[in-house]
Amino acid sequence: MSTPIIQAIDVWKEYGDNVVLERLNLSVEEGEFVSIVGASGCGKSTFLNLLLGNETASRGKLLLNGEPLPNEPGPERGIVFQKYSVFPHLTAVQNVMLSDVFAKAPVLASLFGKAKQQAYSQAMAMLDKVGLTEAAHKYPTEMSGGMQQRLAIAQALMKKPKILLLDEPFGALDPGIRKDMHKLVHQLWQEHKLTIFMITHDLSEGFSLGNRLWVFDKHRHDAQHPERFGAQVTFDIPISKDSDAARFSEEMKPIIDKSVA
Numbered sequence: 001m002s003t004p005i006i007q008a009i010d011v012w013k014e015y016g017d018n019v020v021l022e023r024l025n026l027s028v029e030e031g032e033f034v035s036i037v038g039a040s041g042c043g044k045s046t047f048l049n050l051l052l053g054n055e056t057a058s059r060g061k062l063l064l065n066g067e068p069l070p071n072e073p074g075p076e077r078g079i080v081f082q083k084y085s086v087f088p089h090l091t092a093v094q095n096v097m098l099s100d101v102f103a104k105a106p107v108l109a110s111l112f113g114k115a116k117q118q119a120y121s122q123a124m125a126m127l128d129k130v131g132l133t134e135a136a137h138k139y140p141t142e143m144s145g146g147m148q149q150r151l152a153i154a155q156a157l158m159k160k161p162k163i164l165l166l167d168e169p170f171g172a173l174d175p176g177i178r179k180d181m182h183k184l185v186h187q188l189w190q191e192h193k194l195t196i197f198m199i200t201h202d203l204s205e206g207f208s209l210g211n212r213l214w215v216f217d218k219h220r221h222d223a224q225h226p227e228r229f230g231a232q233v234t235f236d237i238p239i240s241k242d243s244d245a246a247r248f249s250e251e252m253k254p255i256i257d258k259s260v261a
């Protein structure tokens with residue numbers, strides 16, 4: 001069997017007395033798409049931050065391709081947040097080029113001549129992939145929410161990550177635009193053979209996009225001291241291509257709602 005791209009072995013995350021995550025034991029293969037749901041404040045973003053390397057586990061081991069996950073963000077892991085992932089003072093193409101600039105010239109943070117031309121061409125190609133060719137020279141404030149999220153995705157993909165972390169990427173978008181974004185993410189997932197972890201509050205979105213759905217919840221509750229116990233993955237649901245996402249999410253909803261309420 002191949003080495004999992006991500007493995008958590010007895011991982012805990014605590015902030016002082018606040019136990020956020022406890023005893024996470026998880027294994028994810030390359031190319032999987034994991035949707036993550038759970039109540040507000042239960043530690044979903046904290047988990048993505050551990051994967052990104054922005055936070056470190058208090059205990060346990062987090063492995064990337066079988067090796068300890070580096071304690072800092074790296075090019076193999078890209079992230080898209082719900083909002084504000086892009087720089088407002090740069091145009092779309094400049095935003096996308098910036099990823100390349102930092103990857104290739106971290107000290108100078110600028111490129112010259114041929115390298116700059118190459119970064120520009122690659123940025124334009126990436127914008128084309130996410131459907132933003134026409135908006136390449138617009139500033140984020142001149143773009144809709146959906147366009148800004150396309151831009152954030154293009155920016156994250158520019159470093160050619162193996163793992164894409166999506167923290168409620170479509171939460172602020174209208175339903176019609178969300179549908180378009182679902183198509184885009186599904187297509188990019190397949191095309192770039194990405195491993196995706198996506199936090200969502202929309203169960204049917206989680207079911208229809210992921211090939212696996214995790215529910216984060218606490219196994220143990222202490223009403224007097226809610227910070228005493230952390231969340232774990234209480235449901236790990238495989239979703240096959242033939243699953244009827246709508247029916248599945250309808251059937252699972254009452255069970256999962258209890259956890260995420």
Ligand SMILES: Nc1ncnc2c1ncn2[C@@H]1O[C@H](COP(=O)(O)OP(=O)(O)OP(=O)(O)O)[C@@H](O)[C@H]1O
Pocket residue numbers: 015018020038039040041042043044045046047
């Ligand atoms: N840097 C930090 N320092 C101290 N506590 C933190 C820090 N980051 C997160 N927490 C705490 O960890 C807990 C989990 O927060 P987190 O943002 O991971 O939850 P979440 O499930 O993503 O919530 P939401 O769905 O509302 O975004 C919260 O109690 C939060 O206050």
